[in-house]
Every structure is written in C-alpha cells, then in structure tokens.
Amino acid sequence: xxxxxxxxxxxxxxxxxxxxxxxxxxxxxxxxxxxxxxxxxxxxxxxxxxxxxxxxxxxxxxxxxxxx
Numbered sequence: 001x002x003x004x005x006x007x008x009x010x011x012x013x014x015x016x017x018x019x020x021x022x023x024x025x026x027x028x029x030x031x032x033x034x035x036x037x038x039x040x041x042x043x044x045x046x047x048x049x050x051x052x053x054x055x056x057x058x059x060x061x062x063x064x065x066x067x068x
Contacts, residue, residue, distance in 0.1 A: 003023075004019055004056055005056065005058065006018065007059050008058065008059040008060050010028065012032065014049075014053040015056075015058065016052045017031040017032045017035055018031075019056050020052075035049070
C-alpha cells in the first residue's frame with residue numbers, strides 16, 4: 001500500500017478522496033461517491049473531510065527520503 005498523501009494531480013476539491021483511494025487501492029470515483037453518499041447520513045462528515053485535508057500532507061509538501 002502507498003503512503004497517505006494528497007496527489008498533486010487528480011484533485012477535485014482537496015485531494016482527500018484521491019489520497020484515500022490510492023492508499024486503499026480503490027477508484028477515486030468510488031471513494032468520491034461514497035463520500036457524497038455519506039453526507040445523507042447524520043454526523044460530522046464535513047468536519048472529518050476538513051480535518052483530513054489539514055492532516056494529510058500534499059504530494060508537493062511530503063518529504064521523501066534524502067538523496068545524496
């Protein structure tokens with residue numbers, strides 16, 4: 001499995017769904033549909049999405065192994 005980072009390309013809003021899809025080997029479209037469907041349920045899905053947006057580093061800001 002890949003590290004959890006928001007991709008630089010393929011983002012629709014913030015790249016959270018694309019990052020989760022990449023991490024768990026799913027289609028980004030499937031994760032986006034599930035995220036939208038979850039908004040029909042009571043809960044704090046929007047707050048969770050915002051928290052993941054803040055906590056998951058972007059691909060352009062993620063630190064990789066040092067190269068010498």
